Amino acid sequence: MSLRGAAAIVGVGETPVDRLGGKPGEPRKSTAEYLAWAFRLALEDAGLEKKDFDGQGLAAIYTTNHSQPFWPEEAANILGVSPAVSLAGGNGGASAVSLLGHAAAMIQSGVVDLVVVVAAAAPFSERGRSRVEPADTRDFEMPFGVMGPNSKISFVMSRYMHESGMTADHFGKIAVTARYHATLNPGAYLRKPLTLEEYKNSRMISDPIRLYDCVLPANGGKAYIVASPERARNLRKPPIHLLGWGERNNASAGPRSNANPLITGVRECGKAAFQMAGVSHGDVDFLGLYDDYVPIVMLQIEDLGFCEKSNREFFARTDFTIKGSLPIQTGGGMINCGQPSTTGGTLHVIEAVRQLRGEGGARQVAGAEIGLVTGLGAVNYGKNFGCTATAILGGKT
Amino acid sequence: MAEPAKTIPKPLPEITPVTRPFWDATAQGELIMQRCKDCGSWVWCPRPACVECGGEKLEWTQLSGRGQVFAFTVIREVVGRALRGFASDIPYVTAWVDLEEGPRICSNIVGCPIDQVTIGMSVEVVFEEAAQGIFLPKFRPR
Numbered sequence A: 001m002s003l004r005g006a007a008a009i010v011g012v013g014e015t016p017v018d019r020l021g022g023k024p025g026e027p028r029k030s031t032a033e034y035l036a037w038a039f040r041l042a043l044e045d046a047g048l049e050k051k052d053f054d055g056q057g058l059a060a061i062y063t064t065n066h067s068q069p070f071w072p073e074e075a076a077n078i079l080g081v082s083p084a085v086s087l088a089g090g091n092g093g094a095s096a097v098s099l100l101g102h103a104a105a106m107i108q109s110g111v112v113d114l115v116v117v118v119a120a121a122a123p124f125s126e127r128g129r130s131r132v133e134p135a136d137t138r139d140f141e142m143p144f145g146v147m148g149p150n151s152k153i154s155f156v157m158s159r160y161m162h163e164s165g166m167t168a169d170h171f172g173k174i175a176v177t178a179r180y181h182a183t184l185n186p187g188a189y190l191r192k193p194l195t196l197e198e199y200k201n202s203r204m205i206s207d208p209i210r211l212y213d214c215v216l217p218a219n220g221g222k223a224y225i226v227a228s229p230e231r232a233r234n235l236r237k238p239p240i241h242l243l244g245w246g247e248r249n250n251a252s253a254g255p256r257s258n259a260n261p262l263i264t265g266v267r268e269c270g271k272a273a274f275q276m277a278g279v280s281h282g283d284v285d286f287l288g289l290y291d292d293y294v295p296i297v298m299l300q301i302e303d304l305g306f307c308e309k310s311n312r313e314f315f316a317r318t319d320f321t322i323k324g325s326l327p328i329q330t331g332g333g334m335i336n337c338g339q340p341s342t343t344g345g346t347l348h349v350i351e352a353v354r355q356l357r358g359e360g361g362a363r364q365v366a367g368a369e370i371g372l373v374t375g376l377g378a379v380n381y382g383k384n385f386g387c388t389a390t391a392i393l394g395g396k397t
Numbered sequence B: 001m002a003e004p005a006k007t008i009p010k011p012l013p014e015i016t017p018v019t020r021p022f023w024d025a026t027a028q029g030e031l032i033m034q035r036c037k038d039c040g041s042w043v044w045c046p047r048p049a050c051v052e053c054g055g056e057k058l059e060w061t062q063l064s065g066r067g068q069v070f071a072f073t074v075i076r077e078v079v080g081r082a083l084r085g086f087a088s089d090i091p092y093v094t095a096w097v098d099l100e101e102g103p104r105i106c107s108n109i110v111g112c113p114i115d116q117v118t119i120g121m122s123v124e125v126v127f128e129e130a131a132q133g134i135f136l137p138k139f140r141p142r
Helices: A033-048 A071-079 A091-106 A135-140 A148-165 A167-181 A196-201 A266-277 A294-305 A312-317 A333-337 A346-357 B018-029 B082-087
Strands: A006-015 A057-061 A085-089 A113-122 A204-206 A220-227 A242-251 A284-289 A370-379 A385-394 B032-036 B059-063 B064-075 B092-099 B105-108 B122-131 B132-140
Touching: A006 A033, A006 A135, A006 A346, A033 A071, A033 A220, A033 A284, A057 A071, A057 A091, A085 A113, A085 B064, A091 A113, A091 A220, A091 A242, A091 A294, A091 A346, A091 A370, A091 A385, A091 B132, A135 A346, A148 A294, A148 A370, A148 B092, A167 A196, A167 A294, A167 A312, A204 B064, A204 B122, A220 A294, A220 A346, A220 B059, A242 A266, A266 A294, A266 A370, A266 A385, A284 A346, A294 A370, A346 A385, B018 B032, B018 B059, B018 B132, B064 B105
Parallel strands: A057 A085, A057 A113, A284 A370, B105 B132
Antiparallel strands: A006 A220, A006 A242, A113 A220, A242 A385, A370 A385, B032 B059, B064 B092, B064 B122, B092 B105, B122 B132
16 A cells, blocks of 8 residues: 555754753753753644644654653653654664654554654753663663764775775765855854865764764754645645655675675665655755765665766766756755754654745745655664665655 | 873774684684585674575684785774774774685785885784783684
């Protein structure tokens, strides 16, 4: 069964991001405040009211610094709504895109006709709870001094460079493009232009990962509202329709004890999304790819089928800016706009809606009608991302 | 004379019934992994059942301890409170090693300067005592 046209995004809300609260005397906001703020902004954007969400759906993304087993219920309590159904976003950075499909399925089934997806985190101003690490990480990575995702993505990147011959110039081009878009986005956190030289001179964190390959952790809140096509028709803003969607978790190319880490689950969920949408690669006007690390953007472009694996020439030749043939990270991406913990991926969904409404301002992709977004979460032992999701959105059905 | 700085402990594996045979073996200087008797797949990290076919007949099998570096990184910064114990080791190399028999293991490359580690380099296992009775399998150039 297809979710094509089953639902549309009718409202988006995004608070400013900051990195304050870590030092005495700095202003600090809680996750709850960001959550309520983002919800309010999304309601305003859609022209809906809080009471519209009683008896509707609420989808809450778990945050790593404020996670508890009843988080969706706590989120409902914070927002003061009484939802008929709670969807729990437990797919880390993939949750934002994953929940879009779950929300659409819930709407298509007729259980509800509105779902609000809420996401917020304040890692700088709230002390995180101690994390429970997966057993493989706890027992077979941490005793060897593996520094979380930084190191794990470095393994993948070192192999990628070895197999493909990609260099810092290829990665740097992606970083420079994303920053260029951030300079055009008043909401971006890092807005100073970045040169390729500056990228290459940024300090090594975990070879071959440099500082400017890594995402920017931040405080912030984001929300988007999904509605049935009927409900979407008479709201404040034009609906942005879900055309295609796919999710794939614990994907492994090859045997699980010796997987190919250069192939992500995006290969499968991307294929599913394209099939459902009934569009081809040439129809897609821009990509918003989950970017906790710069080289991961490149692996996704390959896995989505925009080029074959390790095509150095493609990455050197293609103009990825808003004026080019394949615009990516049109608002600057998480790398420049900040990542409020596992909720950060919501950024790409919201940016896609803005582009498809024509609200991109100086960073608008001319005539954008179809956009593709991805979400990624968890980095499993010896593999690449554990959770992956892809959605294709369109201004027209 | 100043007191020596208190050593921050490094994280250690939590030994469970499923992983105990592995750690018992490393303490004896042996590298073993589970292999499925039904489908022949290697199962790593240790599991209660085969991740390929679901079979529960897993057999601990000895490995040669020889392999090649598949990917590696030089750790230059500590990230997170739990790993502060590694601060004095920086820079050091963590790697994915492809063992001769097939499975891939995450470990450290030791016994050579960090700038001499390369992908494809041949390595062999050595066992380093990380705490009383707990030996970590690490790899050195062969």
